[in-house]
Amino acid sequence: MCMVCGNFLDSLFTKGLLIDMGVEGLYGRSGIFEDVVERLTALITRIGKDGDAEVIRFPPGMNRKDFERSGYLKGFPQLAGTIHSFEGGDKEHATLLEKLHANVDWTDSQEITDVALMPAACYPLYPVVARRGALPKTGGLYDIYSYCFRHEPSRDPGRMQMFRQREYVRIGTPEQVVAFRELWLQRAQEMIALLEMPFALEVANDPFFGRAGRMMAASQRDQELKFELLIRIDSPENKPTACISFNYHQDHFGANWGIKNEEGATAHTACVGFGMERCTLALFKTHGLDVDLWPHGVRDALWG
Amino acid sequence: MIEAIRALISEHGRLPVPVDSLDDSQDLYASGLTSFAAVQLMLALEDHFEVEFPETMLNRRSFASITAIKTCIEELVPKSAAA
Structure with missing residues (x-):
């Protein structure tokens, strides 16, 4: 943190890591910032390479009809673009x-x-997988990476309006997707430990809209469908920020899109999502704004 | 009240089985009630009984069975109106 001005966002601007565009949550990124993002996503690829995931890159916009059918507007009308x-x-x-x-x-x-605009990186994947027909016996594993948009202007650098999500998405039987989420709960903790950042793992809920949303959120928590890995960045409430999330959607997307397993049952889905800007900001917050001064272990993990 | 709750579940619960086949104490989620359908049911119950579920009741337990719903509604409906 900048000891002179005291505000993390301002210190990121001053250092030139982020570039102010005059709108809260909309920033340019410097070469150094982007280098860290790229090193992080390469590290995630190394950790996930044994899964032989199918790589798919979508643009930061999706088919509006698919977006409407996805159910996003039921839960998050306030965030949609x-x-x-x-x-x-x-x-x-x-x-x-x-x-x-x-x-x-x-x-x-x-x-x-x-x-x-893309609400979450995996949203366009489900209709694509559904159109291919029934999954093979092994199910599907996908490597997804996209800019996303959420309408929530904020001075919290960890709450951008346009940011990138790197995801692995598993589609298959309930046993396959639950095992996938367990695997990544472990892997992500090991990854953040490697990057020498203090973190907490907590049961969480999505920011569903309105009173109906409070019920959805309570239901999500009751069933432990969402976990978040939190690292301290600079939230206004001084709470740690969710940098990685682990989501078990049960058959929500499978039923909505008609994704079937080999034997014809509705597929279950889960995803692990890395907030790339948040993970990057957490590194700058934890280890300082000068990447050359980061601990050797962290530099080795990223640039080694 | 049970009959009204059953009718609302039938209309809004989108269960894969007929409501008549369920006992009052049977787990509605295990019977196929989804989170989205539970929200629709909650809103329909509020409309019908002219109540508003407080934050403390906006959870899965409140809608876990017909009996659980009845217990919530009885707590919310003024005694005179429920009689």
């Missing part, structure tokens, strides 16, 4: 420019497009 674009002719264009010039709302000629 959709892409709108200009629809009209010369007359509407002139009106748009007039309004823009007059500094009044110009967006009434914007129409929703077929693209929604």
